[in-house]
Amino acid sequence: MTMKRTSRSSIKTTAADPNGTTPAPAKASSRNDRLNSRFLQTLVGYNARRAWSQISTVFAERMAPYGLKQVDFSVLSLLAHNPGATSRQLCATLDILPPNLVNLISTLDSRGLIERRPHPHDGRAVGLHLTPEGERLTADAERAVTQAELDASAKLSTRERESLIHLLQKLYL
Amino acid sequence: MTMKRTSRSSIKTTAADPNGTTPAPAKASSRNDRLNSRFLQTLVGYNARRAWSQISTVFAERMAPYGLKQVDFSVLSLLAHNPGATSRQLCATLDILPPNLVNLISTLDSRGLIERRPHPHDGRAVGLHLTPEGERLTADAERAVTQAELDASAKLSTRERESLIHLLQKLYL
DNA sequence: TATTGTTATACTCTATAACTATA
DNA sequence: TATAGTTATAGAGTATAACAATA
Numbered sequence: 001m002t003m004k005r006t007s008r009s010s011i012k013t014t015a016a017d018p019n020g021t022t023p024a025p026a027k028a029s030s031r032n033d034r035l036n037s038r039f040l041q042t043l044v045g046y047n048a049r050r051a052w053s054q055i056s057t058v059f060a061e062r063m064a065p066y067g068l069k070q071v072d073f074s075v076l077s078l079l080a081h082n083p084g085a086t087s088r089q090l091c092a093t094l095d096i097l098p099p100n101l102v103n104l105i106s107t108l109d110s111r112g113l114i115e116r117r118p119h120p121h122d123g124r125a126v127g128l129h130l131t132p133e134g135e136r137l138t139a140d141a142e143r144a145v146t147q148a149e150l151d152a153s154a155k156l157s158t159r160e161r162e163s164l165i166h167l168l169q170k171l172y173l
Numbered sequence: 174m175t176m177k178r179t180s181r182s183s184i185k186t187t188a189a190d191p192n193g194t195t196p197a198p199a200k201a202s203s204r205n206d207r208l209n210s211r212f213l214q215t216l217v218g219y220n221a222r223r224a225w226s227q228i229s230t231v232f233a234e235r236m237a238p239y240g241l242k243q244v245d246f247s248v249l250s251l252l253a254h255n256p257g258a259t260s261r262q263l264c265a266t267l268d269i270l271p272p273n274l275v276n277l278i279s280t281l282d283s284r285g286l287i288e289r290r291p292h293p294h295d296g297r298a299v300g301l302h303l304t305p306e307g308e309r310l311t312a313d314a315e316r317a318v319t320q321a322e323l324d325a326s327a328k329l330s331t332r333e334r335e336s337l338i339h340l341l342q343k344l345y346l
Numbered sequence: 347t348a349t350t351g352t353t354a355t356a357c358t359c360t361a362t363a364a365c366t367a368t369a
Numbered sequence: 370t371a372t373a374g375t376t377a378t379a380g381a382g383t384a385t386a387a388c389a390a391t392a
Contacts, residue, residue, distance in 0.1 A: 045228035047341035054345040055218035167337040168220035172227040
């Protein structure tokens with residue numbers, strides 16, 4: 001498996017200089033690397049993409065020990081709370097296309113994390129269920145994700161974090 | 174040019190039923206397509222990705238007449254406010270990798286929207302500038318983007334929109 | 347020795363068309 | 370005729386290694 005690069009931005013920013021705005025030390029380039037991006041920063045879309053990218057990095061790091069990518073985790077978590085769900089339902093809920101779910105499901109099956117059972121009412125469909133091992137791994141991963149989220153949004157207060165989520169949901173729900 | 178699919182979600186939701194939670198009409202599938210995704214909805218990352226995806230769709234539609242994708246627009250807008258910027262600076266600002274900017278810059282050049290001039294102080298670098306046509310198109314595109322953003326975030330008040338942007342920037346800046 | 351811009355390339359993500367088996 | 374799951378495949382997005390010219 002090829003790893004996503006750990007993080008570009010985390011190389012350039014530190015806890016002491018989280019904004020990366022400190023004047024460059026003497027050894028750095030004489031030109032200023034950062035451009036004026038004031039207009040882009042007035043856009044919800046631009047900021048949402050940048051923020052998501054930042055959180056993604058933390059997410060990927062914390063999920064690596066479990067061998068899960070974001071979609072993998074989303075599928076497992078949905079199955080934990082919706083046993084017997086079908087591929088079609090996962091696709092509708094996560095807004096992904098059926099062909100792109102096939103290999104993912106197949107891999108989770110091969111790893112022994114999920115099980116395909118005939119659907120009780122529809123011979124075409126397949127009900128997906130977590131195995132006991134899948135349930136354990138998903139529960140662990142959910143705890144790790146919750147912690148990763150808190151770490152990635154450490155600059156926000158609890159109220160700010162809740163407010164942010166509420167505002168984001170107003171955009172897409 | 175291949176068009177990104179206009180929008181999955183906008184087909185399934187309407188102004189009258191923005192959440193898509195209304196019980197399915199008689200003709201629809203007997204099973205409920207939507208799963209319980211309460212856990213995922215507690216995650217900033219998940220919500221940011223979904224919200225960005227939603228805005229992306231609107232953005233792509235509105236930028237299609239200009240023949241611009243998101244990165245294209247970001248580059249043009251940065252050059253409008255930072256004439257003479259280098260590829261290296263664009264990469265650092267937008268968090269993209271140099272090899273992935275080459276064709277993009279080359280295409281904008283071929284279209285006559287930007288110009289490459291020798292850098293005044295550094296023989297290795299190339300200063301990028303908008304052409305008059307590039308300036309006109311960028312100004313038009315910026316107005317269209319501003320309007321697209323307002324439309325895509327129409328469910329938010331001005332204060333909410335500003336608050337959302339502020340909270341997102343706390344995550345990545 | 348380090349950096350800018352570039353080429354070539356590979357891997358992942360996302361999308362469409364078309365097939366099968368069931369309904 | 371429509372839907373669930375699948376196959377094959379194409380295109381976009383993102384990543385690394387390595388090179389030439391310049392600092």
